[in-house]
Amino acid sequence: MRCSRLMGDNDPMSGDVLNMPREQCYDCTGCGRCCSGVLTVHVTAEEAARLGALAWADVPQPLVREGEKTRLAHRDDGRCVFLDDANRCRIHAQLGEAAKPLACRLYPLLPVPAAGQVRLDLRFGCPAVAENSGRPVEAHRPALRALLPALHLAQPDPPAQLPGQKPMTWPVVERVTRAVHDVLADTMLVPRERIATAILLADAFRPLFLTALEPDSLEKVLATFTRTAATEAVAARRTAPPGVVRAAFRQLLALYGQEDRHGARRSLAARWRGYLGVVTGVGRMPALRPDFPAVPFTAMERDTPWPREAYEPLLRCLRVRLESLGFFGERFYGAAYLDGLLALLLTAPLTAWFARLYAAGAGLPAPDAACTARAVAVVHDAHGVTPTLTLPAQRERLTLLTQRKALAGLWGWYG
Ligand code: SF4
Numbered sequence: 127m128r129c130s131r132l133m134g135d136n137d138p139m140s141g142d143v144l145n146m147p148r149e150q151c152y153d154c155t156g157c158g159r160c161c162s163g164v165l166t167v168h169v170t171a172e173e174a175a176r177l178g179a180l181a182w183a184d185v186p187q188p189l190v191r192e193g194e195k196t197r198l199a200h201r202d203d204g205r206c207v208f209l210d211d212a213n214r215c216r217i218h219a220q221l222g223e224a225a226k227p228l229a230c231r232l233y234p235l236l237p238v239p240a241a242g243q244v245r246l247d248l249r250f251g252c253p254a255v256a257e258n259s260g261r262p263v264e265a266h267r268p269a270l271r272a273l274l275p276a277l278h279l280a281q282p283d284p285p286a287q288l289p290g291q292k293p294m295t296w297p298v299v300e301r302v303t304r305a306v307h308d309v310l311a312d313t314m315l316v317p318r319e320r321i322a323t324a325i326l327l328a329d330a331f332r333p334l335f336l337t338a339l340e341p342d343s344l345e346k347v348l349a350t351f352t353r354t355a356a357t358e359a360v361a362a363r364r365t366a367p368p369g370v371v372r373a374a375f376r377q378l379l380a381l382y383g384q385e386d387r388h389g390a391r392r393s394l395a396a397r398w399r400g401y402l403g404v405v406t407g408v409g410r411m412p413a414l415r416p417d418f419p420a421v422p423f424t425a426m427e428r429d430t431p432w433p434r435e436a437y438e439p440l441l442r443c444l445r446v447r448l449e450s451l452g453f454f455g456e457r458f459y460g461a462a463y464l465d466g467l468l469a470l471l472l473t474a475p476l477t478a479w480f481a482r483l484y485a486a487g488a489g490l491p492a493p494d495a496a497c498t499a500r501a502v503a504v505v506h507d508a509h510g511v512t513p514t515l516t517l518p519a520q521r522e523r524l525t526l527l528t529q530r531k532a533l534a535g536l537w538g539w540y541g
């Protein structure tokens with residue numbers, strides 16, 4: 127069922143601390159993807175004892191010990207040991223939903239404690255989330271509320287605006303985030319210009335310590351910066367990014383495009399060949415993932431306008447992740463606020479590139495919404511999750527690519 131309306135009950139006066147996104151839908155379609163090796167399911171000591179005692183003859187070793195943690199085991203093909211041939215969870219089928227590990231019961235919902243509330247982020251690597259398929263997430267509020275006590279969530283301190291600075295205040299974090307969010311929802315701008323404006327606006331915050339401003343001054347700064355960014359975004363021309371930026375971007379594409387699965391890991395040699403194939407950007411796209419089409423790299427460089435609706439999955443994903451306040455700090459490799467915000471906006475050109483890849487594979491002149499939803503799932507499978515993105519070299523690449531000119535230029539070229 128395709129989601130057709132906005133919904134939400136986030137009235138701060140209601141005393142309800144679970145803040146749900148208003149425009150996101152989700153119901154599990156049972157595709158089985160999250161159980162096929164892409165998700166690491168860590169279990170608590172209680173869950174480990176309970177699942178370890180199950181006497182299922184064909185599941186001799188349901189758990190794997192990794193240092194301090196225990197996770198569910200996977201078969202050689204990557205599938206969870208509890209997934210049956212019809213893509214159903216056997217624990218769910220035989221013992222009921224409540225018997226599954228908490229991580230499985232939550233996925234793809236991701237509660238984020240922030241600003242005195244619990245907000246809801248979602249894993250856009252789940253195809254149903256990326257496609258906005260099912261009922262409004264609001265429908266999951268009772269089930270989610272029932273699971274919250276088991277998560278033992280603690281409210282974090284507000285983030286620093288930039289590394290080494292003192293912390294911001296939560297009201298300023300919320301207000302500045304809302305300014306970027308509102309730009310992405312501004313129907314006076316075409317979708318492409320909304321993301322360009324958000325990038326320029328976020329970058330404009332760098333020189334100011336926003337928390338030091340009086341509320342009136344902050345409002346004036348946000349209004350002025352937003353107007354200036356929109357004017358610049360509308361006037362921007364499409365110019366090929368410089369070679370050094372394109373090279374760093376391709377390295378990031380290679381990392382975001384790799385799909386890490388348990389069990390069925392590709393050989394190191396195959397991974398390295400795939401990585402180098404994307405980094406050099408010559409010839410055809412290597413099969414980093416089974417559904418990546420082997421199209422020439424030149425297909426992603428075309429100047430073909432996208433239909434308006436093709437931007438919807440990307441805009442929705444960015445807005446939902448902004449609303450969740452789950453794009454910095456603990457949820458994004460410990461990053462400061464602006465670093466996390468700009469890294470989130472960098473997912474826009476990354477997504478656009480993969481959307482172009484899927485469009486080229488389907489013989490389309492430009493991506494449609496389905497191509498973009500698939501690309502959103504690829505990028506947000508990795509964003510904030512893949513450990514390799516925290517390596518020093520990748521952090522340097524993120525820093526380079528989130529500079530104003532590089533990020534705006536990449537979006538202008540691929541978006
Ligand atoms: S990936 Fe999403 S839709 Fe597919 S089985 Fe998992 S939760 Fe359900």
Ligand code: SF4
Nearest residue numbers: 161206208209215230
């Ligand atoms: S326990 Fe069930 S829900 Fe969890 S990963 Fe395995 S098959 Fe999927």
